[in-house]
Amino acid sequence: MPYKNVNRLAIMLRRLQATRLLKTGQKPRIDDLIVELAKYYEVKDNTIRxxxxxxxxxxxxxxxxxxxxxxxxxxxxxxxxxxxDPEPVLSHNNLKDADAEKIQLTNT
Incomplete structure (x- = not known):
């Protein structure tokens, strides 16, 4: 079955950048955060990039x-x-209230 890997690392780096901006008043460069992360775990910067x-x-x-x-x-x-699974599986937990009502009405 084919699959795809969804990677949110770029989003997490931007969130860290915003958090540091709020805490310190200075906006760190994303590249500096990548270097910090790479050094912390002893991998090459290019791996993180x-x-x-x-x-x-x-x-x-x-x-x-x-x-x-x-x-x-x-x-x-x-x-x-x-x-x-590229198509989301609908379950009762992830349905909106209006959608749940429609399903309930059609099942009665």
Missing amino acids: HLRKRNTTSQASLALALKIARFFECQVEDIFVLDT
Whole structure:
């Protein structure tokens, strides 16, 4: 079954940039954050830069994905998502109230 890897690393870096701007009053460059992340986990800067690109075929190793999530204090799934089903599966939990009412009315 084909799948695609959704990578939100660029979004997480921009959020970190905004957080640091609010805390320090200075806006760090994204490139500086990439260097910081790479140094922290002893990988090459280019590894992080390459992962930051959304349309890349490369994927982070499990160990690196876990480390990156720890750096951002979030879950791995917040950054790296394996999308095996391009069409969302509708369940009662992710339906809007209006949609749930329509389904309920048609089932009665």
